[in-house]
Amino acid sequence: MSTGLILPKRGFTPQEFEQRVARAQTIMHRHGFDALLLTAPPNIRYFTGFDSQFWESPTRPWFVVVPLEGAPIAVIPEIGAPEMALTWMTDIRTWPAPVPHDDGLSLLRSTIGALPRRFGRIGAEMGREMSLRMPVSEFLSLRDTLGSSIEDGSPCIWEIRMVKTAAEIDHIHYICQIASDAYEALPSQISIGENEREAVRKLRIDIARRGADSTPFMPAISGPGGVPQIVCGPHDRTLEQGDILFIDTGSTFDGYFCDFDRNYAIGTVADEARRVHEALWLATEAGIAAAVPGATTDDVWRAMSAIIEEAGAIGNNVGRLGHGLGLQLTEPPSHRLGDGTVIVENMVLTIEPGMEYAPGKMIVHEENIAVTADGARLLTKRAPRELPVIR
Incomplete structure (x- = not known):
């Protein structure tokens, strides 16, 4: 460790995450999204604090849904539940991944479908310097069957993340x-x-x-x-x-x-x-x-x-x-x-x-x-x- 440096506390407090979500929801309201659908490690980590070297394995998709009101929801493989439970997250929904014929898709669809619908729009990682960490075919299936439109949420996500705490x-x-x-x-x-x-x-x-x-x-x-x-x-x-x-x-x-x-x-x-x-x-x-x-x-x-x-x-x-x-x-x-x-x-x-x-x-x-x-x-x-x- 470098001499004289003060080591920051690892991780962030629940209050920090609550403030991030509250600010995000204000920005989401302005962009007209009922929720953000997040799949990429940096976005999931930003809202949950969850991290894992298992991101190196592409076998299983991971999802976090940030609703317009209320706390984020983790929709993740069972293998990640014990570590996610150590974060501030309380609503953790799992499936026994990998299940190629339905790798969390129906669970994700029901999770988003149960949210209040104000704008009829869900923001996803579809644009500038973003990427989806799920099969494109499954994303298209979700988009076609969800009932709400899934649109580019990257301007909203970057507006949230560009300003640091x-x-x-x-x-x-x-x-x-x-x-x-x-x-x-x-x-x-x-x-x-x-x-x-x-x-x-x-x-x-x-x-x-x-x-x-x-x-x-x-x-x-x-x-x-x-x-x-x-x-x-x-x-x-x-x-x-x-x-x-x-x-x-x-x-x-x-x-x-x-x-x-x-x-x-x-x-x-x-x-x-x-x-x-x-x-x-x-x-x-x-x-x-x-x-x-x-x-x-x-x-x-x-x-x-x-x-x-x-x-x-x-x-x-x-x-x-x-x-x-x-x-x-x-x-x-x-x-x-x-x-x-x-x-x-x-x-x-x-x-x-x-x-x-x-x-x-x-x-x-x-x-x-x-x-x-x-x-x-x-x-x-x-x-x-x-x-x-x-x-």
């Missing part, structure tokens, strides 16, 4: 600090001549030792003066004099992600790479300063883009300059022209300017922030203005 922000801050400390220590653990996989292995172990639960995302890539992409790797490439080493991490604590990168100079790098690194450091400062309540994601993009363009960017294959963060590595909104999301207090965002300054040579910065009434609060430890050196 204080306890959620504490969780994200904790994992951000763990990863920040490990990033700072990395130059003392690796040297020129090692390869990308060895660097990632050492960083992953250090992050776990400091208290992270998992690190499902850690791409790394190196190249002379910059890198061609930031989502793949590591590879067996040896770190050589003049390289930039890029490492990104999505590590978790109690289900919540950090998502930020660091860049390292391998020995002495070219002055041009240092100039671009400086420009991106300043663009990050501008993005952080622009992320205030009432601004839009377009405004944050423009603040960073102005500096990047002045620095001579020839491209940026990332497609945006940051995004939301929480129970998923990436969440809405996106910092890009046309997104138009209004930034409000208690959003958690990444600030991620990047630029390709020569063919195949890109550098990207990233920090994580929470939006407060007074502006952005840094959740990560700010990247050094000068490139850290690995010798």
